[in-house]
Amino acid sequence: MKEKRTLMLPGPTPIPKQARLAGAEEIIGHREPECEDLLKEVVDGLKYVFQTTNDVLVLTCSGTGGLEASIANTLSAGDKVLSLCTGAFGERYATIAERYGVDVERINFEWGKAVDVNKVRERLEEDKNNEIKAILMTHNETSTGVVNDPQPIGELADEHDVLLLADAVSSLAGVELKVDEWGVDVAVTSSQKALMSPPGVCLVSVSSKALDAGQEADLPSFYWSFQRAKERYDRNFQTPSTPAIAILYSLRESLRQMKEEGLQEVFNRHQIVTKAIRKAAEAIGLELLVDDEIASTTVTAIQVPDEVEYSTLRQNMxxxxxVYITGSKGELKGKVFRIGHLGNVSRSDILSTISALEMVLKQEGFELKLGVGLEAAQKVFYEEESR
Structure with a gap:
């Protein structure tokens, strides 16, 4: 009998049953009042998760489309931006900006390390002529499992009057992001990550400062236009083009569940499963890529032991x-495997994954005592339940 699928990817992620069923609701006209009500509830729920009073725009695309939109709507060709690169997705954000003719200055950090705020501060202080218009950063660097703190970067952005554009695709609803309090002008996420919905919708929080910058921006945008989206919202709370209605049904249900659970409890749940995976990996004898202080609560990167080939590990899992896991990218390709634990991931999913990992590693010649990782994870869960 085939084992039940355990999807432990950084995205797409498992969808709660009620959210899956909601996606099967009858399709409605996207210019009808029912769709306006749907969109309003989704946006209100998103504002709760983004912790913002800003406009939250719904784009029918993946997270990458939202990152592209963040560039196209706030900058002009030749504008100088700082891109804080701590991994493959930081590099991707920089590349998107370059494709639009933006003058990108990368500040590169070692993969597996977080952004050094002092380096960012020093570079902004050197900018005596105020050439830098924006900072690009990845909140949760999925390729390495590192969380970068937007708060001090937001403070610097405010001090130097530059925009802060943040990739929150794999972080929002799994890692706390206080958009307003931390001064994030544009925050981009997508439906298929911690928001526990099917792929196909991108959600973007946009500050008034970013919208104002868009008035002077000269990069081309039509489908991606924040201004068109906001004008349609303001007129009758519709989207400029046909939205992904079925996905919005699912997203609405997932947002309802998060509201019922409470945002802090959502973050706590992610922290607990992260601790369980990290403790299990250490007990097995595996080496984690990043330190606890900067470890993501949505994805864990683990170094592939010398005795094992990554491709074999993934295939046998x-x-x-x-059980579905994935590898890393760029300079870490083949050296690291990643376990996603965001959104609708349960303790039983974690225990199933650790059990499978132990058995595959042992079958491949890695020396370990079966059950040590499970015991470590169980201890984490037991201690949390006993509090």
Whole structure:
């Protein structure tokens, strides 16, 4: 009998049953009042999760489309931006900006390390002529499992009157992000990550400062236009083009569940499963890529042991136990495997994954005592339940 699928990817992620069923609701006209009500509830729920009073725009695309929109709507060709690169997705954000003719200055940090705020401060202080218009940063660097803190970067952005554009695709609803309090002008996320919905919708929080910058921006945008989206919202709370209605049904249900659970409890749940995975990996004898202080609560990166080939590890996890994990990118390709634990991931999912990991590692010649990782994870869960 085939094992039940355990999806432990950084996205797409498992969708709660009620959210899946909601996606099967009858399709409605996107210019009808019912769709306006749907969109209003989704946006209100998103403002709760983004912790913002800013406009939250719904774009029908993946997170990458939202990152592209963040550039196209706030900058002009030749504008200088700082891109804080701590991994593959930081590099991607910089590349998107370059494709639009933006003058990108990368500040590169070692993969597996977080942004050094002092380096950012020093570079902004050197900018005597105020050439820098924006800072690009990745809140949760999915390729390495590192969380970068937007708060001090937001303070610097405010001090130097530059925009802060943040990739929150794999962080929002799994890692706390106080958009307003921390001064994030544009925050981009997508439906298929911690928001526990099907792929296909991108959600973007946009500050008034970013909207004002868009009045002077000369980069081309039509489908991605924040201004068109906001004008349609203001007129009758519709989207400029046909939205992904079925996905919005699912997203609305997932947002309702998060509201019922409470945002802080959502973050706590992510922290607990992260601790369980990290403790289990250490007990097995595996080496974690990043330190606890900067570790993501949505994805954990673990170094592949010398005795094992990554491709074999991934394939056997999938074929023998139907557990889906993934590797890393760029300079870490083949050296690191990643376990996603965001959104609708349960303790039983974690325990199933650790059990499969132990068995595959042992079958591949890695020396370990079966059950040590499970015991470590169980201890974390037991201690949390006993509090």
């Amino acid at each position: 999938k074929e023998k136990y139907n």
